[in-house]
Amino acid sequence: MSKVTLNDINVSYDGKTQILKGLNLEIGEGELVSLLGPSGCGKTTTLRVIAGFIIPSSGQLFVDTEEMTKVPVHKRNFGLVFQSYALFPHLSVYENVAFGLKLRKMEKAEMDRKIKEILEVCDLTEYALRFPKQLSGGQRQRVALARALVIEPRLLLLDEPLSNLDAKLRLNMRVEIKRLQKKLGITTVFVTHDQEECFSISDKVAVMNGGVIEQFGTPEEIYSRPKTEFVARFIGFENFIQLRKTQENTYRANDGSLFTAKMDCGKSECLGTIRPDDIQIVTNEEAAGNTVTAKIEVRTYLGKSYQYELSTPIGRLVVNDGSGALYKAGDTIKIQLPAAKIVLV
Amino acid sequence: MRKNKFLTFYACLVFGFLFLPLAIIAVTAFNTAPTISFPISGFTFKWFANVFATKSFLSGFQLSFMLAIVATLIALLVGVPAAYALSRNSVRGKKLLKSFFLSPTIIPGIVVGYSLYQFIVLKLKLPVMQGLLIGHFLVVLPYVIRVVGSALEQFDFSIEEMAWTLGCGKAQAFFKVVLPNISSGIVAAFMLAFINSFNNIPVSMFLSGPGVRTLPTALMNYIEYFYDPTVSAVSVLLMAATIAIMFVVEKTLGIGALTK
């Protein structure tokens, strides 16, 4: 098991465009850490720095206490799984998996044992003699994984490994990867743009934007307490309200109405944000604090709930309501923003 | 890409090998000395003047140019319909037919020239000119079949069917819908065919007669008797024309059109 430290990493393209800007990241032993962000945020670049395909213009990469910033790719012994899988089309499944072991000049019988073992673990035994073209997407994915794992890598690096699979297979593979990773206790970096996938699989998540890590923490922390507006928007907070602090836990919106929030933002002006699921539609009788009168603009059926787009004195808000009560466009309703659910960024 | 010094160096050497001989020719074309020497002793245009004073080059150029155009047009005329028929529907023996249409590539040019000379000129006593035209037609036909064929493979035939449903007749749909959409393939085929006909020697070598001699064969003849930079000057003119063609192709179709 290995610990990974990225220390003030800078990467620029053509010496002009900064792709990574002083990136710092610490990954603990045996952890599965996801790099999450929109395309162009630098997550794949970060992975490629760790893998050794990119030498950063400044900064260091440590694995345990060993500096590896400039070690050539083939001497790093990190297992890599590509989005395209990059299986060698001229080699069978068995030979693909054997590729890395052959380079390690391993004894034949030992090699054979290891390959069979990993094929077994990855549920590929019966496909050993097939060629990549003859496999389904999920099988190819498992071969790529087996090929990366069989060399007993110090780190496992996964670059959007599930994005070429259909939705159902994706779910299975996600569980499978997590299971293998925990079983082998291998420190893993997982690059993805899919937040659900990321939250379900990771021990920790680094949300990236514009070449920096905006927030690093457990999935729960990030899901419930995004630290920046970008993170909040990226993980599904759709409602944003400009607030000014008036006293402890009390904030004034632009229209003058007052809201209470459990959280403290530590500044005089901040942005209050809340998920569409957390806003409640209330009747006049129940209405206490944190309520807003809203007019329904658009209603969308989502299956388990209805989504309403509202115009309110504090701006446009989106609410998901699964209570069963049905409103129509043009109706005026009262909504409540629970103080405990308001996150201040 | 992560650079590899050795590979870059190796590729530079290869490109030097490809490029230098032609560069040397270009330099010698402006040399004053009558025998080819290096480094050059002085700068002159007299070899270029000599080119335009040499009758066989002028008439050769004229013949080669006309021949390339006419042979290519004939090849397009019979080649495009055939390529269309082959890609439009599943003709039985499609593969066999296609390889038959491409068969002139299998027969070495020297054999094509030789057999046409014997059959057309000696046996049938037809003029050399007709043999030459036929020979060049055979040289260029495979380019037409291949390049137009691959353009048709990219073509989405549901567009043609759409035209039919809108009231277009078959022929009208072909000219109004199919042809405009494969026009870049046809232009590429034309360019490749033209260049290859213009440059051809083995076929033309046999099929020359009094007053009928293409530019490359005239050049070849000239080299066998004279050794002066006039040939270099012709080369420079032809290379300049090639560069012009490549430039136009790159700006319009992309240089990839000539690598098919």
Next chain:
Amino acid sequence: MKKQSTILLIAPITILLVVVLILPLLAVLLPTVFEGGAVTLSRYIAFFQDPYYIKIFVRTLRIALVCTLVCMILGIPTAYFISRVSKKWRGILMSVALFPMLTNSVIRAFAWINILGKNGIVNQILSALHLVDQPLSMLYTEFSVLVGTIYLFLPLMIITLVGVMENIDNDMMEAAESLGASRLLSFVKVILPMSIPGIITGAVLVFTGAMTAYTTPQLLGGPKNMLLSTLIYQRAMTLNDWTGASVVALVMIVTTLIVMKGLNAIAGRLDKRGEN
């Protein structure tokens, strides 16, 4: 489309090819296997018993083979290099490779006359450096034919290979490296095997081209280094030995076809992997 219209579309080309290609070929080649009304291979047997012809035949094969190998050695790394540079540079390098191919072969051979001749550039440099007293005679040798032929066909090899190699994903190389292979080893173990079908296609084109090229051996070989193609011309035009020329022509066609079919069969078998 109806059957009739298909026939109508392919009829002109078919008739034309039969009349202007097949008929003349048969008219020229068939008489070589008839003698006094009976079918005979005697002329071909005679060809392969004549040491002079055998020498030319073997020389032609040797030059074609060496030329193909050298084109592979020079072309494979260069094509890989071209396939990995940025799109803009790839266009430029492809143009540079394409340019000689679009230049007349007389000019290309003429360039080598200037370089390898008695007063050529190589000799001028060597004597300027006092490395030789007498100019080397490199022109009108098998060596000059070989160099000229390589020069003729290297662009074809490179362009064919780039077409195959640019479709190989960079991930392949990176995957091999991540598994512990150095770049050279990754190239040898992954890129090279994946390019084999393209390499064979290129080899077929170069080999058959070199087997049948006429201009270059004519200009750079001289009468002492005849190849099959120059032999046909000499038999026919200088000696008026029409049957002899036809025999050489058929030998040439058949040899080319055998090599082409053989190599294509190998390519076909190698390419089958994974196709169900």
